[in-house]
Amino acid sequence: xxxxxxxxxxxxxxxxxxxxxxxxxxxxxxxxxxxxxxxxxxxxxxxxxxxxxxxxxxxxxxxxxxxxxxxxxxxxxxxxxxxxxxxxxxxxxxxxxxx
Amino acid sequence: xxxxxxxxxxxxxxxxxxxxxxxxxxxxxxxxxxxxxxxxxxxxxxxxxxxxxxxxxxxxxxxxxxxxxxxxxxxxxxxxxxxxxxxxxxxxxxxxxxxxxxxxxxxxxxxxxxxxxxxxxxxxxxxxxxxxxxxxxxxxxxxxxxxxxxxxxxxxxxxxxxxxxxxxxxxxxxxxxxxxxxxxxxxxxxxxxxxxxxxxxxxxxxxxxxxxxxxxxxxxxxxxxxxxxxxxxxxxxxxxxxxxxxxxxxxxxxxxxxxxxxxxxxxxxxxxxxxxxxxxxxxxxxxxxxxxxxxxxxxxxxxxxxxxxxxxxxxxxxxxxxxxxxxxxxxxxxxxxxxxxxxxxxxxxxxxxxxxxxxxxxxxxxxxxxxxxxxxxxxxxxxxxxxxxxxxxxxxxxxxxxxxxxxxxxxxxxxxxxxxxxxxxxxxxxxxxxxxxxxxxxxxxxxxxxxxxxxxxxxxxxxxxxxxxxxxxxxxxxxxxxxxxxxxxxxxxxxx
Numbered sequence: 001x002x003x004x005x006x007x008x009x010x011x012x013x014x015x016x017x018x019x020x021x022x023x024x025x026x027x028x029x030x031x032x033x034x035x036x037x038x039x040x041x042x043x044x045x046x047x048x049x050x051x052x053x054x055x056x057x058x059x060x061x062x063x064x065x066x067x068x069x070x071x072x073x074x075x076x077x078x079x080x081x082x083x084x085x086x087x088x089x090x091x092x093x094x095x096x097x098x099x
Numbered sequence: 100x101x102x103x104x105x106x107x108x109x110x111x112x113x114x115x116x117x118x119x120x121x122x123x124x125x126x127x128x129x130x131x132x133x134x135x136x137x138x139x140x141x142x143x144x145x146x147x148x149x150x151x152x153x154x155x156x157x158x159x160x161x162x163x164x165x166x167x168x169x170x171x172x173x174x175x176x177x178x179x180x181x182x183x184x185x186x187x188x189x190x191x192x193x194x195x196x197x198x199x200x201x202x203x204x205x206x207x208x209x210x211x212x213x214x215x216x217x218x219x220x221x222x223x224x225x226x227x228x229x230x231x232x233x234x235x236x237x238x239x240x241x242x243x244x245x246x247x248x249x250x251x252x253x254x255x256x257x258x259x260x261x262x263x264x265x266x267x268x269x270x271x272x273x274x275x276x277x278x279x280x281x282x283x284x285x286x287x288x289x290x291x292x293x294x295x296x297x298x299x300x301x302x303x304x305x306x307x308x309x310x311x312x313x314x315x316x317x318x319x320x321x322x323x324x325x326x327x328x329x330x331x332x333x334x335x336x337x338x339x340x341x342x343x344x345x346x347x348x349x350x351x352x353x354x355x356x357x358x359x360x361x362x363x364x365x366x367x368x369x370x371x372x373x374x375x376x377x378x379x380x381x382x383x384x385x386x387x388x389x390x391x392x393x394x395x396x397x398x399x400x401x402x403x404x405x406x407x408x409x410x411x412x413x414x415x416x417x418x419x420x421x422x423x424x425x426x427x428x429x430x431x432x433x434x435x436x437x438x439x440x441x442x443x444x445x446x447x448x449x450x451x452x453x454x455x456x457x458x459x460x461x462x463x464x465x466x467x468x469x470x471x472x473x474x475x476x477x478x479x480x481x482x483x484x485x486x487x488x489x490x491x492x493x494x495x496x497x498x499x500x501x502x503x504x505x506x507x508x509x510x511x512x513x514x515x516x517x518x519x520x521x522x523x524x525x526x527x528x529x530x531x532x533x534x535x536x537x538x539x540x541x542x543x544x545x546x547x548x549x550x551x552x553x554x555x556x557x558x559x560x561x562x563x564x565x566x567x568x569x570x571x572x573x574x575x576x577x578x579x580x581x582x583x584x585x586x587x588x589x590x591x592x593x594x595x
Contacts, residue, residue: 003472008468011471011472011475012468014471014475015455015468015471016430016433016448016452016455017452017455017464017467017468018452018453018455019456027464027465027468030465030526030527031468031472034469034526034527037527037530038415038418038482039415040411040412041412041419041485041486042485044409044412044488044489044492046485046488046489046492049489049491049492050488051487051490052487052488052490052491052494053307053487054307054338055293055294055307055494055541055542055543055544056293056338056340056543058542058543058568059292059293059543059568059569060340060341064337064338065333065337065341067334072334076200079200080200081436082198082200083197083438084435084436084437085435085438085439092435094447095444095446095447095450
């Protein structure tokens with residue numbers, strides 16, 4: 001048993017997911033089943049091993065590229081907002097945040 | 100001439116170039132066929148007007164004297180690539196009806212080469228799954244046995260190519276999502292080296308693993324597609340490899356040094372990881388794989404034993420790293436800028452939660468939970484960082500193996516395709532089934548599935564071939580030599 005019901009609640013809150021009680025119970029079972037096999041990782045001696053974040057690092061031996069901070073795309077506000085749930089005068093609408 | 104749907108990419112391109120048919124006629128015939136077999140569930144979207152406009156444009160280019168290996172050839176795209184002419188859902192309710200303002204680089208390159216898009220193909224939601232049962236829009240059926248899964252996450256692509264609905268399709272592979280469905284449906288698929296194809300416009304799942312590749316009936320057809328898809332996309336994908344692209348069709352045909360007429364693969368050393376041939380693999384799969392390897396020996400290759408000692412560890416390592424990246428990538432789905440938004444909510448936080456719980460399916464929510472947990476304070480070092488360290492050891496294991504061999508071979512998956520519903524309530528069983536494909540993905544190496552015979556229930560078995568970095572040409576050459584000597588890749592499921 002790695003996770004408790006309160007862990008599930010905390011993680012769901014961090015992940016912005018609303019889980020019902022039966023969903024939370026099922027999630028707890030499934031995640032604990034999964035973390036059983038994750039425990040194998042603890043037995044591996046990784047002293048002095050650099051984490052590998054990106055396989056590209058192995059191939060190119062260079063860090064990730066950056067490009068100049070220039071506007072390279074045309075303004076496509078309308079096309080970009082076409083699939084937005086709520087838009088008014090070119091702005092995305094969200095529920096009131098500041099009273 | 101054979102019926103149009105029986106032709107592969109190269110045959111169709113020749114038939115169109117020789118005016119035996121036209122791009123328009125081919126597109127119309129295959130659209131009609133796709134609709135005739137809608138019950139397979141392979142396609143999620145069509146746009147007949149757009150398809151026929153692309154076909155007419157290709158016909159005009161041909162009439163003007165242009166020639167090209169993809170000019171006028173109908174293709175379809177996994178619904179993880181964004182497209183302007185078709186909606187893009189990534190198999191998720193979250194993106195139902197989403198219209199992209201731009202095309203993915205891979206889609207744009209194939210379109211520029213004159214390929215005609217027939218539609219979008221189903222996949223597991225956000226490419227998370229190995230059975231295509233995680234699509235929000237219904238299961239896809241394996242044309243070899245419609246009660247079985249086609250594999251996943253590129254299950255729609257695999258089913259459509261296997262059922263001869265389309266000569267080739269795009270797929271993506273994060274932990275095996277091209278190779279495993281190709282194996283399950285008896286087609287050929289290649290996941291290139293990480294960074295070889297641009298990720299621009301691929302809906303992100305795990306950014307350090309996601310890679311696009313072609314799925315077709317033969318290695319030769321995969322080579323045609325990959326030549327067009329691959330290549331640097333420097334301004335749009337910071338992980339795109341800045342290396343020139345080989346002409347894969349030329350690499351496929353170029354004789355190996357030392358090759359003879361009867362032994363085209365003379366000198367090729369094929370490494371067999373002992374960990375891939377243990378009791379974890381079903382006997383029917385092992386039997387087919389061993390027969391294929393015997394064929395390789397006839398072709399002149401030498402088989403050598405190698406070891407990938409951290410094969411089993413690749414499961415927890417992958418299922419920590421991929422969900423960690425997914426939980427971060429999927430935080431963009433908040434009901435504000437695009438996609439689903441809950442109808443009822445009290446405030447902003449409530450809107451986020453309800454939107455995400457309604458929009459994401461169970462497997463996606465599970466992975467977001469795992470990812471959020473392993474990245475959270477107090478657990479990051481023990482899980483995420485430790486997984487990244489073991490990831491480096493796994494990559495080193497491959498380099499050690501490649502000192503003894505040129506190509507690594509083994510099964511793609513421990514079993515043939517299972518029944519729809521058989522594992523759908525057991526996420527861990529699904530994760531464990533990925534054991535032979537995950538390590539290649541973690542190392543960022545190119546891998547293929549090549550049809551190698553049949554197993555239990557007459558279901559196809561694929562042979563996995565793994566090459567070193569940027570050795571796609573050698574992999575395709577190795578697969579092509581096998582396909583010249585065998586006919587597994589030409590078999591079609593009954594009724595298709």
